[in-house]
Amino acid sequence: MTDSVDAAAPKKVGRPRTFDRHAALTSAMEMFWQKGFDGCAISDLTVAMNINSPSLYSAFGSKEALFREAVDLYGTLEGEATRAALAGPRRIQDALGTMLKRSVEMFTRGPQPRGCMVMLGTLNISAEQKELRALLHKRQKQIVDVIRKRMLLAMDDGEFAPGTDIDGLSMMCAVLFTGLAVHAHDGAGRARLNAAIDAFVAMLPVTGKFKSASRGTTTKNLS
Secondary structure, eight states: OHHHHHHHSOOOOOOOOOSOHHHHHHHHHHHHHHHHHHHOOHHHHHHHHTSOHHHHHHHHSSHHHHHHHHHHHHHHHHHHHHHHHHOSSOOHHHHHHHHHHHHHHHHTOSSSOOOOTTTTGGGGSOTTOHHHHHHHHHHHHHHHHHHHHHHHHHHHTTSBOTTOOHHHHHHHHHHHHHHHHHHHHTTOOHHHHHHHHHHHHHHSOBOSOOTTTTTOOOGGGGO
């Protein structure tokens, strides 16, 4: 009988949330992107999110948990943009050039260039935050992996000769990606960054062949 009484007892209803959680998370992402984890005080976040600190902790648990969600949101947005740029029936040089230039647009958007939240994130977080650093390293690896997958598809299409060092080329592209983020953060203009991208894609050891333009590449191939 006790069990049935307890099951029927009304649950305590908490105070309803009075803010848009996704909008607040997006604002937090923007603040972390600008200042990094260590550079963001709780007061910075609450002002940006337009909520008070009890609401922040109630909705997200902690600053660390909020940062994880912000990184996941950024990774979703950036990941979708990256895969979309690499997909489609285009040559590997065009695909990589499009992806890198779209990234530059993201890095330099707004009055204060911020670079890449993932690639530069480990520069603004202490060594003690091992779990958060591991999360950022995982996201960094995902960027390299999606570039590598696209290059392997290009090899299947005959754009790279058999035996081409795809691992080395994909890492080179990722290094350029990081360099673009750093220079964007330091104020380099889009024209200079795009010139570096053009030089990189021009140096790729392509064969000039493109046997399956009709097949194309989908975002599913790159996930």
